[in-house]
Amino acid sequence: MSDDGVVARTVWVLVCEDDEQLGERVADGLRGAGFIVDLARNLADAGAQCGVRLYDCLIVDRGLPDGDGLDLVRRQRESGNRTPALLITARDSANARRESYAGGADDYLAKPFSLGELAARVRALCAPRRTQVTPVLTVGDLVVDRLRRRVRRSGVLLTMTTREFCALELLATRAGTLVTPAEIAAFCSDPTSAGAIDEVITRLDRKLGEPAIIHTSAAGYLLHA
Template sequence: MSDDGVTARSVFVLVCEDDEKLGERVADGLRGAGFTVDLTRNLTDASAQIGARLYDCLIVDRGLPDGDGLDLVRRQRESGVRTPALLLTARDSPADRTESYAGGADDYLPKPFSLAELAARVRTLCTLRKPQPTPVLTVGDLVVDRLRRRVRRSGVLLTMTTREFCALELLAARAGTLVTSAEIAAFCADPTSTTGIDEVMTRLDRKLGEPQIIHSSAAGYLLHA
């Protein structure tokens, strides 16, 4: 726990599994292992979730009602997204495995499987195989140093609380993209309401000074130099 009540950043996992009982079992098992999990049952919903949140790992079934889960992974790779992906599937032939890895999957776990093994594989994907984030984010005259947890604007060092730094880190990482209060709260593993996040953003905007670079709307916040 940090000095102003924020825990370490949550690890977000998306599970796409159309079998209702299995999907719930996987989601509950991963939550019990400490992950934050979103559960979807088809490719359409999974794609929408990926567009709305930054995930650390994707767990995708191949045989889904609206297509092959491997196609979702392929589209991610073709668009340059390297989020680790693990396929859960009853297909276990050498040809299926070869096709999955060739399509961009990072790991492959045939059914039936152990929840403990799944959690261990996901943890490995989220740590060892995930590229490290850019240590320094620069947006115009704003510099966010993730390693030293320092913020400078026009060369001036600014004092930030943990909540303020975490919110600014996400906005800088997604500069030019609208980010909702809920996404900021989730990224920072913040137990407060979105109203609490809105208060944090008001203080942050004031600290960053003029010209204003955080633009707010009813839909969320956008950092733009």
């Protein structure tokens, strides 16, 4: 919980950028700032990801291999999705900015830009949504109380370390979705290695008992009742 009494929550960002090096740099920078980031390379992938997850912010390049990133924002607005959208583009002109805002974008950032400024703008775009927090997460017979930091399974109170609770909170928030060790480390502000995260998940899995609800793969972890 923050000093003003607002419950801190995970903020998920979708970055759609076809430049692989820039996309990874932006994603890593935002993860370092505490955001959870998914990365898409084109409009088709971004549209598919928006169809399965409600993001807190969209960061979309306008010049994509399969079209204009602004079209993604337009389609989201037409479908009723009001997720804040920030366009990043080399088209730094008054006309380009007007077109972007008219198409439904909430913010506009010309290349080149600093990662610090980008993170600050994302925080500003997501700030009004911070009160929309689910204090209790339920996945099958698992109940994660984010306010009291308590975990129960089948009504039994379980003892969790800070790392274990943090990892479980993210897994429960993203139940049914694969979560990578890097995402857990970023969410928990934990600089430890992927191997250390794996140890946390192993202990957590043991504490949660049978039947197992954390499924582990080479790519990450998935919580599923």
